[in-house]
Amino acid sequence: MSGNPFDHNDYNTNPFADSNQIQADVPLTEHAGKAEVGQDYTSYTQYSDNQSSVYQTTSTxxxxxxxxxxxxxxxxxxxxxxxxxxxxxxxxxxxxxAEAERVRTQGKNNFPKFYPLIYMSIPAEIPKAHQATVKSIYIIWLALLGTLGLNFLACMLMLFAGIPNGAADMGVSLGYCFTITAASFLLWYRPVYNAFMKEMSMYYYFYFIFCGFHLLFSAYMFLGFPSTGSAGLINMIQVFNGSHIFAGILCVFSTALWLAQACGGAFFYLKVHRHYNQQGHTFDQAKAQVTSSAVRSEAVRNAAWSAATTNRV
Structure with missing residues (x-):
């Protein structure tokens, strides 16, 4: 056996060398037998490049x-x-x-004339058969305003004449000119107007209740107790006893007007009540209409509140 046994190529490699380093240093194009090593290296480098690109894409x-x-x-x-x-x-x-439609069907606001707030027209809104009744009640309401004004003047003259409690009468009568004017229109004249216009039971009941109070108030003012703001019968007698003729004459007119208010109001009160019975209105209908109106008012308030909050947001 000749030759060196350690002279074989397989024994010329360093067993302590890094195999990965050896594969990495082998050129990919020199040895065809090393193609698998080149492929592994290439896939490794491609994986590294793809991973870097993913990181870059995510970060951007x-x-x-x-x-x-x-x-x-x-x-x-x-x-x-x-x-x-x-x-x-x-x-x-x-x-x-809606406003244009209301103006087209009803007309522009015309009452009160000095500052129109509502539309009111007896020929346009009240059925012809009831226009005379509603117009007469309106005249009674206008007469009430005149009665309140004349009553105040009479109480003022009572103060100047030195009648006891004249200052209290004048102050209270002045308050009546504002409170009774507004309350009478809203509580009994407008309800009876709406009652004949819409023929609804609840408006008739409003009229019956508050016009009843008005009749009692007119009778109370006719009597003319001292310090009540009335130039009625009792105060009129005191004025004439003091020989205050001019103040006494105004008290006579005031007393007569309060009596006319009580009598005229009672006459039309009975007339409206007769019509109410003829139309077959009932208290149950009035309650149902009041409930329905309250529900509609609540729905309107809720809608208005929702619209207001939406606009604020």
């Missing part, structure tokens, strides 16, 4: 998504604002159309 996409979210939020807020503006304009248009 995050701020982009944040910017897109901000833009979308701004667009959504702008859309909400425009929707609210369109809803407010729609409500304004509907209100204007």
């Amino acid at each position: 996409a995050a701020p982009s998504n944040s910017a897109d979210d901000s833009k979308n939020a701004a667009k959504a807020a702008e859309l909400r604002r425009r929707e609210e503006e369109l809803a407010a304009r729609e409500r304004e248009i509907q209100a204007a159309q």
Whole structure:
């Protein structure tokens, strides 16, 4: 056996060398037998490159998504604002159309003439068969205003004449000129007007209740107790006993007008009640109408509150 047994190629390699380093140092194009090593290296480097690109894409996409979210939020807020503006304009248009329809069917506000707040026209709104009754009740209401004014003048003259409690009578009578004027229109004249216009039981009941109070008040003022704000019968006698002729004459007119209020009001009270019975109105109908009106008013208030809160938002 000749030759060196350690002269074989397989024994010329360093057993302590790093095999990975050896594979990495082998050129991929020199030895075809090392193709598998080249493929492994190439896939490793491609995996490293892909992973780096993923990291880069993720790091660059995050701020982009944040910017897109901000833009979308701004667009959504702008859309909400425009929707609210369109809803407010729609409500304004509907209100204007309703007002135009009311003016077309009823007319513009005409009462009171010095500062029109409501529309009121007996020929236009009251059935022809009941226009005379409603007009007569309106005249009684106008006469009440004149009675209150004359009663105040008579009480003022009673004060100047030195009648006891004249100051109290004048002060109370002045308060009547404002409170009774508004209360009488709202509580018994307007309800009877609406009752004949709409033929609803609840308006008749409002009239019966508050016109009854008015009749009692007229009788009370006719008697003319001292310090009650009335230039009625008792105060009239005191004025004539003091020989205050001019003040006494005004007290006579005031007393007569209060008596006319009581008598005229009672006459039409009975007439309206007769019509109420002829039409077959009942207390149950009145209760049902009051309940229905309360429900509608609650719905209107809720809608108004919702609209107000929406506009604030």
